[in-house]
Amino acid sequence: MTNKNAKIAVYPGTFDPVTLGHMDVISRGADLFDKVIVAVAINISKSSLFSAQERVGFIKDAAKDLHNVEIIQMDGLLVDFMNEIGACTILRGLRAISDFEVEFQMAAMNRKLDAKAETVFLMASESTTFISSRLVKEVAGMGGKIDRFVPTSVIDPLNERMSTDS
Numbered sequence: 001m002t003n004k005n006a007k008i009a010v011y012p013g014t015f016d017p018v019t020l021g022h023m024d025v026i027s028r029g030a031d032l033f034d035k036v037i038v039a040v041a042i043n044i045s046k047s048s049l050f051s052a053q054e055r056v057g058f059i060k061d062a063a064k065d066l067h068n069v070e071i072i073q074m075d076g077l078l079v080d081f082m083n084e085i086g087a088c089t090i091l092r093g094l095r096a097i098s099d100f101e102v103e104f105q106m107a108a109m110n111r112k113l114d115a116k117a118e119t120v121f122l123m124a125s126e127s128t129t130f131i132s133s134r135l136v137k138e139v140a141g142m143g144g145k146i147d148r149f150v151p152t153s154v155i156d157p158l159n160e161r162m163s164t165d166s
Contacts, residue, residue: 006034009089009120012078014041015055016048017154019136021128023062025093028122030066037085038063039074049137049161062151079114090119095129137162 009029015022015038029036040055042048050058052073059071074081078090090110092103100121107119136149140162147155 006086007089008035008037008085008087009033009091010037010039010078010082010085010087011091012039012041012074012081014048014133015059016050016133017136017150017158018055018059018062019128019131019133019150020148021093021095021124021131022059023151024125024128025091025122026059026063026069027066028125029091030069032120033089033091034068036066036069036091037087038069038071039078039081040071041078042073042075050157054157058151058154058157061153077113079110079117082117083114088116088118090117092119092121093124094121095124095132 009032011022011026011029013022026036026038038059040052040059042052048055056071056073063069063071072085081087082090090107092107094100094103103119103121110117110119131149136146137158139149140146140158146158150158
């Protein structure tokens with residue numbers, strides 16, 4: 001049973017694949033909130049390289065030492081998911097001004113859908129500001145080393161997937 005006074009944040013995303021930038025936000029969020037639920041979204045407007053179950057598994061492995069972090073697959077509206085699990089906050093990471101424009105629009109839409117939906121933005125750590133799932137996939141697809149950009153559990157599956165998709 002969840003403590004009704006617990007501050008629960010949801011960190012939604014496709015995480016295809018999860019990066020060290022994502023893990024930085026998850027770890028820092030875990031320090032700020034009683035519980036962080038990483039919501040692995042099924043995004044119908046994006047074609048994912050990895051299945052939702054694979055993405056959940058990668059994050060579970062990378063976050064295994066974060067005891068107040070839970071990873072769940074999510075389908076549907078974020079605000080509905082938040083109400084189901086009793087979350088009070090949407091956690092999002094920002095790397096650049098361009099991220100803010102998109103995130104601001106999403107935060108405003110979530111507030112229109114549910115006035116209780118608050119969004120908290122964490123600035124990316126300096127060491128991760130340039131990392132994105134898209135760029136990591138590009139580097140892997142060209143045979144580059146990705147070990148500085150993704151959790152260990154992602155390296156071999158991503159390299160294998162990108163070598164067979166090329």
